[in-house]
Amino acid sequence: MTGSLAGRVAVTVAGxxxxxxxxxxxxxxxxxxxxxxxxxxxxxxxxAPTTESYAEVQSRADxxxxxxxxxxxxxxxxxxxxxxxxxxxxxxxxxxxxxxxGTLLWMLSTxxxxxxxxxxxxxxxxxxxxxxxxxxxxxxxYALMNLxxxxxxxxxxxxxxxxxxxxxGRMDGARTGSEVWYLxxxxxxxxxxxxxxLSVILCWNEAFWSLNLTSSAAAPLTTFIASFSSPQGLFxxxxxxxxxxxxxxxxxxxxxSQRQLVRGLTFGAVK
Amino acid sequence: MASVTTVxxxxxxxATRGRRFxxxxxxxxxxxxxxxxxxxxxxxxxxxxxxxxxxxxPSVAGLAGLDNYRFLVTDPDFWASLVNTxxxxxxxxxxxxxxxxxxxxxxxxxFPGRDVARLLAISPFFVMPTVAALVWKNLLMHPIYGVFxxxxxxxxxxxxxxxxxxxxxxxxxIVSWEWIPFALLILLTAVQSLDREQLEAAxxxxxxxxxxxxxxxxxxxxxxxxxxxxxxxxxxxxxFAEIFVTTSGGPGNATTNLAFLIYARALLQFDVGGASAGxxxxxxxxxxxxxxxxxxxxxxxxx
Numbered sequence: 001m002t003g004s005l006a007g008r009v010a011v012t013v014a015g016x017x018x019x020x021x022x023x024x025x026x027x028x029x030x031x032x033x034x035x036x037x038x039x040x041x042x043x044x045x046x047x048a049p050t051t052e053s054y055a056e057v058q059s060r061a062d063x064x065x066x067x068x069x070x071x072x073x074x075x076x077x078x079x080x081x082x083x084x085x086x087x088x089x090x091x092x093x094x095x096x097x098x099x100x101x102g103t104l105l106w107m108l109s110t111x112x113x114x115x116x117x118x119x120x121x122x123x124x125x126x127x128x129x130x131x132x133x134x135x136x137x138x139x140x141x142y143a144l145m146n147l148x149x150x151x152x153x154x155x156x157x158x159x160x161x162x163x164x165x166x167x168x169g170r171m172d173g174a175r176t177g178s179e180v181w182y183l184x185x186x187x188x189x190x191x192x193x194x195x196x197x198l199s200v201i202l203c204w205n206e207a208f209w210s211l212n213l214t215s216s217a218a219a220p221l222t223t224f225i226a227s228f229s230s231p232q233g234l235f236x237x238x239x240x241x242x243x244x245x246x247x248x249x250x251x252x253x254x255x256x257s258q259r260q261l262v263r264g265l266t267f268g269a270v271k
Numbered sequence: 272m273a274s275v276t277t278v279x280x281x282x283x284x285x286a287t288r289g290r291r292f293x294x295x296x297x298x299x300x301x302x303x304x305x306x307x308x309x310x311x312x313x314x315x316x317x318x319x320x321x322x323x324x325x326x327x328x329p330s331v332a333g334l335a336g337l338d339n340y341r342f343l344v345t346d347p348d349f350w351a352s353l354v355n356t357x358x359x360x361x362x363x364x365x366x367x368x369x370x371x372x373x374x375x376x377x378x379x380x381x382f383p384g385r386d387v388a389r390l391l392a393i394s395p396f397f398v399m400p401t402v403a404a405l406v407w408k409n410l411l412m413h414p415i416y417g418v419f420x421x422x423x424x425x426x427x428x429x430x431x432x433x434x435x436x437x438x439x440x441x442x443x444x445i446v447s448w449e450w451i452p453f454a455l456l457i458l459l460t461a462v463q464s465l466d467r468e469q470l471e472a473a474x475x476x477x478x479x480x481x482x483x484x485x486x487x488x489x490x491x492x493x494x495x496x497x498x499x500x501x502x503x504x505x506x507x508x509x510x511f512a513e514i515f516v517t518t519s520g521g522p523g524n525a526t527t528n529l530a531f532l533i534y535a536r537a538l539l540q541f542d543v544g545g546a547s548a549g550x551x552x553x554x555x556x557x558x559x560x561x562x563x564x565x566x567x568x569x570x571x572x573x574x
Contacts, residue, residue, distance in 0.1 A: 012382040018374060019388035022451065026394055028418060029406045043410075043421035084301045091297035103298060105569055110309045112561030114509045116530040117554035120537045120546050121315035144308040151301060176292075205399040207512035208530075212538065222512070225401040229408075229516040236409055236416065243402040254397035255390050262460045265453070265502065267568050270461050270495045 026247070033240035040236035053241035063224070063242065070220040070246075073135055074203035077142030078150075078196050084143070085150040086192075090180055092151075093158035094166060104155065107148040108267055115145075115208045126213060135218045138210060142203045149202070150195055153264045157191025158184070194260035197253050201261075204250050221246040313554065319547035326541035339548035349549070351524050352532040356556075359443060359528055360507040364500055366447040371454025371499065376488060378455065379462045389459075396452035400512035407445045408434065408517045438518050438525045445513050450506075454499050461495035462488065494567075501564035508557055529553050 020027075032040050033054065039047040057063050092100045122141070123132075131137035161184060169183045185192065207222040214223055225246060228239045254261070262270060320339050325331040343349050378389050395403065412433040414420045420430035433441040465488065473483050509530040514520060520527035520535065527535070529549065537546035 008382065011377065011380045015377055015380070015382050015385065015388050018377070019391040022448070023391040023394055025403075025406050025411060025448065026398065028410055029402075032410055041416040043416065043418045084304065087297040088301040091292075091294035095292040095294045097294060101569075103302065105565055107301070107305060108568065109561060109565050110305050112505055112557055112564065113309055113313070114505070114530075114553045114557040116509045116511065116533050117550040117557070118312035118316055119533060120319055120543055120550060121312040123537065124315075124543070125312070144304060147301060147305060201397065205397070207400045208509070211401075211512060211515060212534065222399050222401045225399065225405060226512070226516045228405055229401075239405060239409065243406060247398050247402055250399070251394055251397045254393070258390075258393060258456060259460075262457055266457055266495075266498050270457050270498055 026251075029240045029247075030244050031240075032236055033244045035237050035240075037235055037237045040240070053237040054245070057238055057241045057245070066219055066221050066224040067245070069135060069214075069218055070204055070222075073138045073142065073218070073220055074200045076135065076139035077146065077203045078199040080139060080143035081147045081150045081199060082154075082192070082196060085147060085154050085195075086180070086185075089151050089154035089158050090184060093155050093161075094163060104152065107151055111145075111148040119212060122209075123212065131213075133214045133216065133218050137213060138218060138220070141209050141213070142206065145206070145209075146199045146202055149264055149267075150199055152267050153195040153198065153260070154188075154192065156263060157188050157195065160191070161187045191260075194257050195264065197257045198261055198264045201250055201253055201257075316547045316550045316554070319543050320551050322544050322547075324543040326543060335544055339544045342545060343548045343552070348524055348527065348532065352527045352529050353552075355439065355524075355526060356508065356528040356530075358439060359446065359510060360504060362443045363446050363450060363507055364503060366443070367450045367454040367503065368496055368499060370447075370451045371458050372489075372492060372496065374451070374455045375458035375462045375492075376484065378459055393452040393456050395448050396450070396456070398449070400449065401516050403449050404445055404513040404516045407441075407448070412441060434518055435522065438522060442510075442513060442517065442526050445517070446507065446510055449513075450503055453503065457499050458492060458495055461492050465491050497567060498564075501560055501567065504560045505557060505564070508560070509553065529556070 031045075034049045034051065035047050036050050036052060040053075092104065126132045126137055131140075165187065166179055166183055169179050174183070204220075205222065207226075210220050210222045211226060214220070221242075225239075225243055228235070228242070321335055321337070323331045323333050323335045323338070374392065378385065378392065382388075398406075409417070411418050412420075414430045414432040419433070423430045431437070469487055470483060473487055478486070510528060511530045511534065514526055514528065514531050515534075518526040520531045529552065533546050533549040533553065536542045536549060
């Protein structure tokens, strides 16, 4: 909207200033993670960089256990919801009926149920089924939680696959299973990958069910980081190092998938 | 997939005739598990909300009727939590939508390094809530060790003990920081689909920057803004982790929102009945928003 040189300079300065301001807490966290514990409590840029906090965090065997829980639960939840969503999205995208629209919207509406509204029954069910503090429990919850988004995203990606190719396969006598496996999946692979990525991001950062349903054995990184909130856990450098490691992979995933993210998070309502 | 059809005992559709495809075995598994996931816990919440049920005290039992609800509406903590929820949701919505709209227009302008600046600006959205809250609480807002305190002292102001003096403002700041990037991301996508020729024409006709923004950009964004408002509302109604690791609802009940109140009733006081009554209120609140969201998305849906 601006053409003049002064305008361009103003836009550049404002854009970078705001970007750096929003990123500052993350940048400061990374910086603090390279301080020693005594330097970390002094808010200063002058310090001798050290990786001792990382070494200390990594050397705690339980840190790796928490990280492993995060990986297994995120991947497990994502794969489980994909397994249910691919057939459903396939049928709705390529063989729509009069009920397809209603089904999609109904699935979406289940996402509106606030988790806290069902905390009590889920907690009691999990207690009675022995699922409290188990990875299986969280995998099931996350798969269900993300299923509507996953179906929805896959549906929009599948719609972009030309039906002619699948039709041709069908004419050549491909059964539905092989049609999906050999024709649809390779063609829609980028879309499936970004759907999976969004699901992993959402699982990784989920902090309501993980805080309420896990304590130690199956606790992912969200729960582990929360344990730093107790007064005796006030170690800024270690908190920063553990947080940096917990955030870094998802931050990169998020940067890579920002476009698809808009599609997934708004259910295609914003293009 | 093949295994699904055999499990349900339904033969796959005839290979050569796509028209007679039976989609039920493909869609039914997803629909069934979602239905169970929704109906079973919801029915249990409703049932418990009409029961006297305390996990610690088995002698408390039997039908309570509407007692849990009566107790809830006469409890000042409940009303405080409702007010806190609305203050939190309302403030964060206003901050994120206003900031998100302005930033979307800004990051739509070409400038050197824009792509990198955009990545930095959207980053907070990908930080897990427990990390965001603890980094803000300890590294930034701590009155002695935090950056804000250091900056305040440097310019001669007294350091502020944010979570003691302004607990709700602190929580709003953290949550807004997490959600501004979301609003920015969605609204930037919408801004980019703006018809450039229309802007050009307006400029030819002598429209200034502000009238271009008010009469062309804002109307174009209205739909995306309503989607942002509704999606954020769904998430913000049940903000939990940020409060859990910073204030635990305090001091007093200054930052106890509905989600935290229900959590405290259920898992700290073991009052299943009372917590469930609160849960029903949360579900009703969310459904009011959900109704409008689903209707708005339905209008755009092409099947």
